[in-house]
Amino acid sequence: MKGLQAIGITVMADDATLVEPVNFTLQPGLPLTLLGETGSGKSLLAQAVMGILPQGLQASGTLIINGQHYQLPQDGAALRGLWGRTLASLPQEPWRALDPTMVIQQQVAEGYRFVRGHSDNRSEAAAQDDLEQLGLAASAHKYPWQLSGGMAQRAAFAAARAGGAQILIADEPTKGLDVSRRDEVSALLRREVAVGGTLLTITHDIALARQLDGDIMVMHKGKVIEQGRAQQVLQTPVQRYTRELLAADPANWPARQPAVIRSKPVVQAQGIRLERGGKALGVPENFTLHAGEIVGLQGASGSGKSSFGDVLLGLLKPQRGIITRLASADRLKYQKIYQDPSALFPPVQTLAQSLDDVLRLHRIARSRRNKLMEQLALDASLLTRRPDSLSGGELQRFSLLRVMLLEPVFLFADEPTSRLDPVVQQQTLQLITGMAREQQCAVLLVSHDRDLLEKSAHRVLAMQAA
The missing domain is CATH 3.40.50.300 (P-loop containing nucleotide triphosphate hydrolases)
Incomplete structure (x- = not known):
């Protein structure tokens, strides 16, 4: 079976449980979005799947990736062997994933060269083609600090995908971006799904969750409290917390009464x-x-x-x-x-x-x-x-x-x-x-x-x- 299945994934810190057992399935062509506020445990869950939990935290449970079983935490080294080739991560801060001393095309080409084993010329050509498809051809020889937030996120996406990974985990990919840049990233992720990619997105951006569609899991205090198809969860939520989360979206705030201020x-x-x-x-x-x-x-x-x-x-x-x-x-x-x-x-x-x-x-x-x-x-x-x-x-x-x-x-x-x-x-x-x-x-x-x-x-x- 292609994709990823998580069974009983738990995150612990000493004797404290930070993420209670979670089960989910990622299928090609059907995006899954983890929605919740800061501190709900959604990023920890994604880090557990990638095998990149912070020091002092430990994951347990079973992952089935493209039919292969991995037991946590003992198979952590085997999981790391999948990075870039099978599993890829798009971080919430693209500048942390990009080398500030290298131009963008070089960074994308490295994935082709060192992960896929392509020749230098073939790697450079593939990187150039990727950047052109993402509207970054004019920025191919720029450094990350010369790019806008949306451009940097697209560059990080290209670098993450260069190794050929079919399973992408995007952690708060629209954080800090304006509406037009958010929509660019959303279109990028939806295009990945449309060509058969497997996508897990972690976000507190309700508009992004709505645009991605697919399935949604709502997390709160380390637990999955509600899950289902995006349309059902976002329009007719069952849990009180989900209703409060959706009500906190500015689009749902009560209108402010107009007032003219005449002070000094x-x-x-x-x-x-x-x-x-x-x-x-x-x-x-x-x-x-x-x-x-x-x-x-x-x-x-x-x-x-x-x-x-x-x-x-x-x-x-x-x-x-x-x-x-x-x-x-x-x-x-x-x-x-x-x-x-x-x-x-x-x-x-x-x-x-x-x-x-x-x-x-x-x-x-x-x-x-x-x-x-x-x-x-x-x-x-x-x-x-x-x-x-x-x-x-x-x-x-x-x-x-x-x-x-x-x-x-x-x-x-x-x-x-x-x-x-x-x-x-x-x-x-x-x-x-x-x-x-x-x-x-x-x-x-x-x-x-x-x-x-x-x-x-x-x-x-x-x-x-x-």
Whole structure:
């Protein structure tokens, strides 16, 4: 039998069970999607199948791959022998899978050369053909850091498939991508299925799960709680958690009541012109943001959204125009929340150490930190951990905590939820909008998701592509 069958796959850490026994079957031409929030165990399940669990974790159970039986954990070495040839992984961060020192075509060619054993010339020709089919012919001799997120994901796909593997495991393949790039990756995966490929996708992106169709398994706290055909699970879910997960999709949020904010201006832009490579970006020429107002900013990757927010913060100077901020407010009152919260905290320090630096430098009482942690539903035990041991949602709430300690008058929230699952995304947006209301903080909220902006912001601006 072609494909993959998993029987009783379990993941343990010492005496704790992280993923309870799971059974599923992957068939050529019928995609299977694991849907769930961060920490539900879906990525651990995929890592167990690939044999790449983090140190300290152990998998058990049986895998039947193309008719061959493998017992976990003892057959782990045999599983590794299938990498590239039979099993391939498309990671959620393509830059972690691509070598930053090699151009894309070389990296794809290596799969043909070292896994399939093709000659150098044949490998280069095959890589060139793959990249052309994926719309990357013009980028064949570029490095990964020269590509957009969607282009990098397509390049990683080509590299993963170069060895000839028929079973592909895609882990959060649309994480951090805008809608058009997400649809590109979705089309890529659906094309793989259409030609008889075997696909397992791990995602919290409900739109992607709907586009892939096929079968769906919903995971929650290490258990599969619901499974079935995509149409049935997504339209008429049985389990309460599945209904809550779907309700957390911005498309299903209640509409925000329109409001006109007439408070004092916090930041103003007049006659702004911003360029990249000598070409003008489609940023608003004139713009005013008031205290307590939330303005959404939408646009494709590269349109200049982040650059415009940095101009308002004073981190970037425009080619023309004037930025006016509150004369009575210290520059530290103008703050930013980043798309990737892991970039905000030193990896070798605990969260307590990082926050203590802020408290000490700005003479802020520790009691204020504790009160804000309670408001943000952050357990005190998390303070003893380093950033890499927290979930994306927990770390993003800590980044919001750090900002709130400074009582900002303006917050530039640059894609603060694009890497979060729907439930945590909704919670994080509620925290940001609540801060805007309670502290009269003006917020410029960037997102690729039009539904999210229309349901969260008082008004939405659309950026034109550069």
